[in-house]
Amino acid sequence: MRSINTVLLCLISLSACVSHEPLQRVPTLSLSPENVVLSGGTGAPQTAGINFGLTGGINESDSLTNISVLPGIRVRAVAPGGAAERAGIRAGDVILRIDGDDSNHPDVLDALAVQTTEARSFDFEVRRNTTVFMATLNVTPLTDQQTAPVELYRADPVLLRAGFTTELLRDSDGGRVSGARVVRLFDDSPLASADIRTNDIILTVDNRPVESAQGLVTVLAQNYTAGDRVTLGVSRDNAVRYQGIDLWHPGRKLSRLSLWPLFSYESTAEPDQTRIRVGDLILFSLFSFQRNGAEREYNILGLFRTASDYGELIEE
Structure with missing residues (x-):
């Protein structure tokens, strides 16, 4: 009888020292409002014109003691792949003339960019140090207005891991009746394991009507947590069925197991660490192992220690 009590005491002690933690963190989700404006808000068209692919400025002299403004436009920056770079112009060059007309202020470039509405070429007379050369810039007009963004779906990337559109x-x-049509299934979506497919329409969540795609995402985010079980009313081919489903769960892993002084194990995800001790004698252990990221350390009797890590970076 005494031996049985001893075993039970050990088991109780062991179970009291077992704990778990999520295998991965549950991400937080910022909810969109029901009505979303995806454009800049004003809807104003962009200015038509061209882009020379350079930034110009006043052509000031390089002397720090005798600063003066010289003729021409100083090229301050050149856009990679732009018309100016393709024509061989570099930062620091000075544009003296454009199509034979003097150019002494960067506003000239801005005016030409706005006024040009068709593809054409410009002849730039350019000075680089004391060398003057001709560079031909071939430009194409920008579109009058960018195409407005188009909403594809509302996404629940956490609990159902799927995308939905509102269906009437x-x-x-x-x-x-309104519902949320499934238009995309993400990886690890619990809908797939419940045989809920794209184009199925979710009508209810635990008998609560779904008013819209965003309504479905909001209800789940505000009323349920990872791993909860819900019942979805799903319409397919004009037939409605009620399907129980477990919302996505991050899983769990063993974070602590201890039977002191024989054995102890601890593991954390953040920071990424693992500790194992065998024969914990307070001052030292018979054997211990510690991992911190990719670094590992082994210790025997507190006397023999070996470690491995990333090594050191040496500047050559």
Whole structure:
């Protein structure tokens, strides 16, 4: 009887020293409002024109003691792949003339860029140090207005791991019913294991009507947590079924196991560490192992120690 009590005491002690932690952190989700404006807000068209692919400035002299403004436009920067770079112009060059006309202020470039509405070429007379050369810039007009962004779907990247669009249906009485149509399944989506496919329409969550795609995402985020079980009302081919489903769960891993003084194990994800001790004698252990990221350390009887790490960076 005493031996049985001893075993039970050991088991109770062991279970009291076992703990777990999530295998990965559950990400937080910022919810979108029901109505979203994806454009800049004003809807104003962009200015039509061209882009020379350079930034110009006043052509000031390089002397620090005798600063003066010289003729021409100083090229301050050249855009990679732009018309200026293709024509051989570099930062520091000075544009003296454009199509035979003097150019002494960067506003000339801005005016030409706005006024030009068709593809054409410009002849730039350019000075580099004391060498003057001709560079031909071939430019193409920019579009008058960028295409406005188009919403694809509302996403729940955490609990259902899927994308949805709002769907309006008619019930058997002719009334209007709203739902969330599944348009995309992300990796590890619990919908796939529940045989809920793209184009299925989710109508209810635990008998609560789904008003829109965003409504579905919001209800889940505000009322449920990872691993909860919910019942979805799903419409497919005009037939409705109710499907129980476990929301995505990050999983869990053993974080602590201890039976002192025989054995102890600890592991954390952040920071990424693992510790193992065998025969913990307080002052030292018979054997210990510690991992910190990629670094590993082994210790026997507190006397023999070996470690491995990334090594040191040596500047050559």
